[in-house]
Amino acid sequence: MSREIRAAAGAPTLEDVARAAGVSRATVSRVINGIRNVDPAIQEAVKQAVEATGYAPNRAARSLVTRRAETIALVVSGAADDSEPERSAFAGRVFADPFFGRVVAGVAEFLRPRSMYPVLMFAETPADREQVVSYLRQGSADGALIVSTHADDPLPALLASAGLPAVLFARPSTPLPMSYVDLAHRDGARLAAEHLLARGCRRIATITGPLDLPAGQERLAGFRDVMARNGFPHVPVAEGAFDQESGEAAMDRLLTEDPDLDGVFVANDVMAQGACHVLRERGRRIPEDVAVVGFDDSAVAPACRPPLTTVRQPVEEMAAEMARLLQNHIEQPGRAEALSVIFEPELVVRESA
Amino acid sequence: MSREIRAAAGAPTLEDVARAAGVSRATVSRVINGIRNVDPAIQEAVKQAVEATGYAPNRAARSLVTRRAETIALVVSGAADDSEPERSAFAGRVFADPFFGRVVAGVAEFLRPRSMYPVLMFAETPADREQVVSYLRQGSADGALIVSTHADDPLPALLASAGLPAVLFARPSTPLPMSYVDLAHRDGARLAAEHLLARGCRRIATITGPLDLPAGQERLAGFRDVMARNGFPHVPVAEGAFDQESGEAAMDRLLTEDPDLDGVFVANDVMAQGACHVLRERGRRIPEDVAVVGFDDSAVAPACRPPLTTVRQPVEEMAAEMARLLQNHIEQPGRAEALSVIFEPELVVRESA
DNA sequence: TTGAAAGCGCTAACAT
DNA sequence: ATGTTAGCGCTTTCAA
Numbered sequence: 243m244s245r246e247i248r249a250a251a252g253a254p255t256l257e258d259v260a261r262a263a264g265v266s267r268a269t270v271s272r273v274i275n276g277i278r279n280v281d282p283a284i285q286e287a288v289k290q291a292v293e294a295t296g297y298a299p300n301r302a303a304r305s306l307v308t309r310r311a312e313t314i315a316l317v318v319s320g321a322a323d324d325s326e327p328e329r330s331a332f333a334g335r336v337f338a339d340p341f342f343g344r345v346v347a348g349v350a351e352f353l354r355p356r357s358m359y360p361v362l363m364f365a366e367t368p369a370d371r372e373q374v375v376s377y378l379r380q381g382s383a384d385g386a387l388i389v390s391t392h393a394d395d396p397l398p399a400l401l402a403s404a405g406l407p408a409v410l411f412a413r414p415s416t417p418l419p420m421s422y423v424d425l426a427h428r429d430g431a432r433l434a435a436e437h438l439l440a441r442g443c444r445r446i447a448t449i450t451g452p453l454d455l456p457a458g459q460e461r462l463a464g465f466r467d468v469m470a471r472n473g474f475p476h477v478p479v480a481e482g483a484f485d486q487e488s489g490e491a492a493m494d495r496l497l498t499e500d501p502d503l504d505g506v507f508v509a510n511d512v513m514a515q516g517a518c519h520v521l522r523e524r525g526r527r528i529p530e531d532v533a534v535v536g537f538d539d540s541a542v543a544p545a546c547r548p549p550l551t552t553v554r555q556p557v558e559e560m561a562a563e564m565a566r567l568l569q570n571h572i573e574q575p576g577r578a579e580a581l582s583v584i585f586e587p588e589l590v591v592r593e594s595a
Numbered sequence: 596m597s598r599e600i601r602a603a604a605g606a607p608t609l610e611d612v613a614r615a616a617g618v619s620r621a622t623v624s625r626v627i628n629g630i631r632n633v634d635p636a637i638q639e640a641v642k643q644a645v646e647a648t649g650y651a652p653n654r655a656a657r658s659l660v661t662r663r664a665e666t667i668a669l670v671v672s673g674a675a676d677d678s679e680p681e682r683s684a685f686a687g688r689v690f691a692d693p694f695f696g697r698v699v700a701g702v703a704e705f706l707r708p709r710s711m712y713p714v715l716m717f718a719e720t721p722a723d724r725e726q727v728v729s730y731l732r733q734g735s736a737d738g739a740l741i742v743s744t745h746a747d748d749p750l751p752a753l754l755a756s757a758g759l760p761a762v763l764f765a766r767p768s769t770p771l772p773m774s775y776v777d778l779a780h781r782d783g784a785r786l787a788a789e790h791l792l793a794r795g796c797r798r799i800a801t802i803t804g805p806l807d808l809p810a811g812q813e814r815l816a817g818f819r820d821v822m823a824r825n826g827f828p829h830v831p832v833a834e835g836a837f838d839q840e841s842g843e844a845a846m847d848r849l850l851t852e853d854p855d856l857d858g859v860f861v862a863n864d865v866m867a868q869g870a871c872h873v874l875r876e877r878g879r880r881i882p883e884d885v886a887v888v889g890f891d892d893s894a895v896a897p898a899c900r901p902p903l904t905t906v907r908q909p910v911e912e913m914a915a916e917m918a919r920l921l922q923n924h925i926e927q928p929g930r931a932e933a934l935s936v937i938f939e940p941e942l943v944v945r946e947s948a
Numbered sequence: 949t950t951g952a953a954a955g956c957g958c959t960a961a962c963a964t
Numbered sequence: 965a966t967g968t969t970a971g972c973g974c975t976t977t978c979a980a
Contacts, residue, residue, distance in 0.1 A: 253732070255973055266951045271975060279949060298732040302664070303973030305655035306956045315712070333703045334911065337696025338894040347686035350717055357726060359668070361712045364703055373710060379606075379651040486898050519900045541691040545839050547872045558687065608957055619967045624959060632965055656957035659972045 254295040263291035274299060305381070313361055314568060315383040316349055317374055318342060320366040321392035333364045336391070339484065339512050340541040341557060345389055345411065348561025360387070371397050378406045384572045387411070387564050393454040407571040409564045413456050413582065421567045421581045423560045427457050430553040430587030431464030434507045434535040437551070437589055439472055443505030443533055447478035449492040449517060451509040461509045461537065478503070482513045489513025493520040504532055505595070511536040511543045511552055518546060518594065533595035548593035560585055607648040616644035627652060658734070666714055667921060668736040669702055670727055671695060673719040674745035686717045689744070692837065692865050693894040694910060698742055698764065701914025713740070724750050731759045737925045740764070740917050746807040760924040762917045766809050766935065774920045774934045776913045780810050783906040783940030784817030787860045787888040790904070790942055792825055796858030796886055800831035802845040802870060804862040814862045814890065831856070835866045842866025846873040857885055858948070864889040864896045864905055871899060871947065886948035901946035913938050 256267045256274075263270065265284060272280050273288045280288075291297075305311055318336050336342050349360050361383055365371050374397065377383060385407030388398055393415040401408040402418050410422035438446050448465050451458035462479065469477050478499050480492035489508060493516065496503065506521075508514035514536030518528055526532045528548055536543055539554035563583050571578045609620045609627075616623065618637060625633050626641045633641075644650075658664050671689050689695050702713050714736055718724050727750065730736060738760030741751055746768040754761040755771050763775035791799050801818050804811035815832065822830050831852050833845035842861060846869065849856065859874075861867035867889030871881055879885045881901055889896055892907035916936050924931045 253734075256975095257973080267974080268951060268953095268976080269949090272950090275975085281949065284950085298729060300659070300973050301733040301735045302655045302658035303956090304975075306653070306659055306958085306973080307975045309956080311655070313714075316715075331700075333700035334697060337690070337693060337700060340690060343690025343696060344687060346715065347684075347690060350686045350715060354717070354723075354726075357729075359714045359716045359730070361666075361714050362669075362699065362703060363712045364707070370707075373707075376651060376710075377712070380654040381606075382654045515898065522900070545868065547875070609959095610957080620958080621960085621968080622966060625966090628959085634965065637966085653957050656972090657959075659957080659974085660959045662972080 253300070254297045255300070256297075258295050259288065259291045259297045262295055263287045309381070310572075311381055311384050312358060313383045314353070314358065314565065314572075315363050315374070315377060315386040316346065316360040317363040317365055317386055317388055317397070319371070319374075319388055319390045319392075319395050319397045320364075321390075321395045332366045336364065339510075341510075341538060342389065344540065344557040345561045348558030349387060349565050351558065352562035352565040365397060368396075371400055375400055375404055375406070379404065385409070385568045387561075387568055390414075393452070393456070405576075407568060407575070409568040409571065411560065411564060415454070415456055419580045421571065421578075421583075423563045423567070423583045423585065425457075425555050425560070425585050425587055427460035427587075428464030428467070430537060430555070431461040431507065431509075432468045433587060433589040434537070434553050435465045435468035437591070438505040438507060438533055438535060438595060439468070441505075441529075441533060441595060445500060445503040446474070446505035446507065447480070447496045447500065447503050449480050449482050449489060449496065449506060449508040449513055451482060451484050451513075453481055458509065465507050482509065484510050484513060486512050486516035489516030490520050493517035497521075497524055505534075506532060507535050507537075509537050511538045511540045511546075511550055514550055514552070514594075515542050515546050518550075529593065529595050535595045539590050543590070544592065546594065551592045551595040552590050554588040554590045556585055556588075606653070607650045608653070609650075611648050612641065612644045612650045615648055616640045662734070663925075664734055664737050665711060666736045667706070667711065667918065667925075668716050668727070668730060668739040669699065669713040670716040670718055670739055670741055670750070672724070672727075672741055672743045672745075672748050672750045673717075674743075674748045685719045689717065692863075694863075694891060695742065697893065697910040698914045701911030702740060702918050704911065705915035705918040718750060721749075724753055728753055728757055728759070732757065738762070738921045740914075740921055743767075746805070746809075758929075760921060760928070762921040762924065764913065764917060768807070768809055772933045774924065774931075774936075776916045776920070776936045776938065778810075778908050778913070778938050778940055780813035780940075781817030781820070783890060783908070784814040784860065784862075785821045786940060786942040787890070787906050788818045788821035790944070791858040791860060791886055791888060791948060792821070794858075794882075794886060794948060798853060798856040799827065799858040799860065800833070800849045800853065800856050802833050802835050802842060802849065802859060802861040802866055804835060804837050804866075806834055811862065818860050835862065837863050837866060839865050839869035842869030843873050846870035850874075850877055858887075859885060860888050860890075862890050864891045864893045864899075864903055867903055867905070867947075868895050868899050871903075882946065882948050888948045892943050896943070897945065899947065904945045904948040905943050907941045907943045909938055909941075 256270050260267045260270045270288050273285050365374050389411040398414050413424050450462045480495045482488040482492045508517050536550045536552035539552045543550040543552045609623050613620045613623045623641050626638050718727050742764040751767050766777050803815045833848045835841040835845045861870050889903045889905035892905045896903040896905045
């Protein structure tokens with residue numbers, strides 16, 4: 243009824259199981275690793291012995307010989323000056339945007355059936371980045387999934403030149419021989435612009451993401467593209483930083499520039515939420531006076547009042563694909579070529595537009 | 596100028612460094628692990644050799660002999676029926692509340708100076724829990740930090756009976772010989788009630804957390820305590836589930852029960868945000884008509900309109916303390932006794948009350 | 949199909 | 965202060 247499970251101290255080893263089953267270590271190893279060519283009877287005996295001894299294979303010993311950690315790192319990578327005073331809050335700031343939670347969820351979901359779990363790393367300073375490289379070089383993880391928060395993040399290049407397997411979320415701002423997943427940002431922005439136009443808006447502005455980020459540029463480009471094609475060669479633009487505060491400030495500027503605007507495309511949901519607050523404080527009804535379209539379809543979108551119409555980015559699937567790509571690179575060291583997988587966005591209509 | 600760093604395949608070993616420095620493996624090991632009793636000159640020579648060869652110690656080899664993974668698991672643990680259809684979204688749902696991001700940030704912050712990084716695990720089904728136990732028994736991690744989302748989470752007991760080092764966030768609902776950190780929930784609720792009373796509210800209601808959770812019960816108890824002492828033996832109560840939707844529903848019920856209420860204490864910020872939405876939709880001004888006090892001081896509190904007055908829970912520090920406690924248990928296997936560290940909450944006054 | 953044996957790279961006695 | 969040596973627990977040729 244009660245299985246004997248000895249404490250970690252004198253944990254049973256392959257040797258113990260072998261003795262209990264009356265076979266050799268090699269044979270036990272074979273059945274544990276599911277290698278065929280093992281007599282069914284012996285297989286059964288071994289399984290019983292495993293059960294009886296409460297055996298659990300030792301990860302370190304296995305890794306030492308297979309040269310695989312069976313672990314991957316998920317690193318959120320910033321690029322602050324060393325001087326930045328409040329660097330310690332980086333990890334905290336990161337999760338203020340539900341976006342990163344979705345990345346974690348997507349990766350974890352993909353890994354779980356493989357009995358793997360991501361190691362979470364935050365890298366902001368040069369020292370942090372060295373730590374990430376060290377971690378991988380020590381074989382603590384077989385590869386890394388990188389999500390950069392800044393355009394000039396040096397980590398991807400560092401990893402590339404060290405020949406360490408890595409996959410990026412979003413195209414790097416300077417070309418690199420690395421696989422990445424990304425979204426068709428332009429298409430997403432087009433969806434937003436067309437929706438705003440279709441519902442009758444004629445004085446439309448946009449709040450962009452950081453314009454040094456490809457995602458920021460492309461969402462703007464796609465938006466402008468549609469607007470220009472529809473007879474609006476000039477649209478008011480305010481740059482934000484993907485956080486709520488900058489969204490509020492940007493909305494403020496836009497409203498000053500054109501008090502009569504009737505539509506805004508905001509480059510992410512968190513900023514859109516901020517924009518909505520400012521709009522309502524200035525007495526605008528949403529969407530009657532001003533229609534708002536966000537981007538991401540993160541947790542804040544449905545939580546907003548009114549619920550946000552937004553462009554869905556399938557972050558979880560993108561994250562899972564990242565993990566899949568990384569797996570390939572790990573399994574074929576050097577052999578696998580750098581790929582990019584681009585996902586299509588989708589308009590999610592709620593009430594804000 | 597350019598350091599030679601060979602690919603992982605033929606990575607340099609201690610032996611290589613020893614040869615390059617003209618000493619023995621043991622000596623190199625000593626300087627790498629910072630053990631004294633090494634001639635400064637030789638120390639220097641070894642460091643140069645390390646640099647020259649691009650040596651990085653192999654984690655698996657080290658773990659095999661030290662019997663330490665130098666890794667800890669951070670597990671978010673639910674307790675769904677196996678039948679639950681949408682279990683796959685667990686990881687995603689979890690991060691919808693900024694609370695968990697703060698836990699991660701606090702743990703990561705504590706670990707980083709030690710060059711350690713948390714392994715993130717989500718456990719919802721019995722199979723998931725077995726995986727967690729396996730992971731630890733294999734020595735993949737030295738111990739676990741558990742954050743349960745349900746009162747009847749079986750994982751802590753599982754870990755305890757397996758003799759695996761673990762520390763909990765929040766007191767388990769059934770006593771267990773395990774260390775945990777927690778908040779003085781009653782005190783926090785008292786702060787909220789007193790603040791509401793002090794600003795003149797006289798028809799005060801509360802939205803609680805799940806009442807099978809000690810945190811839910813105690814926040815309610817502390818609140819009732821102060822109310823009763825001030826001449827309000829009966830207060831309207833609506834139970835929520837710590838998510839925004841249930842906060843909205845609860846506020847709805849409360850408003851139906853007493854349309855004239857002028858204050859609400861809500862057991863967390865996410866529900867408070869939902870409550871605010873409903874209140875405004877029902878034409879109440881906040882705080883003029885109805886004052887609202889939340890709990891947590893999570894990222895949604897300042898992001899709310901109006902910004903939420905709330906009871907601060909120092910989640911990051913609590914998480915760091917969890918890690919510290921776990922470290923002790925790991926370093927003194929069996930020896931360290933189960934401790935509990937209780938943190939004091941603090942009222943953060945913003946604009947909602 | 950199974951067993952014997954050689955390491956994987958490192959740390960930690962122990963000896964010098 | 966330094967070197968020698970014996971494993972840590974596992975996988976994987978190689979023989980039988």
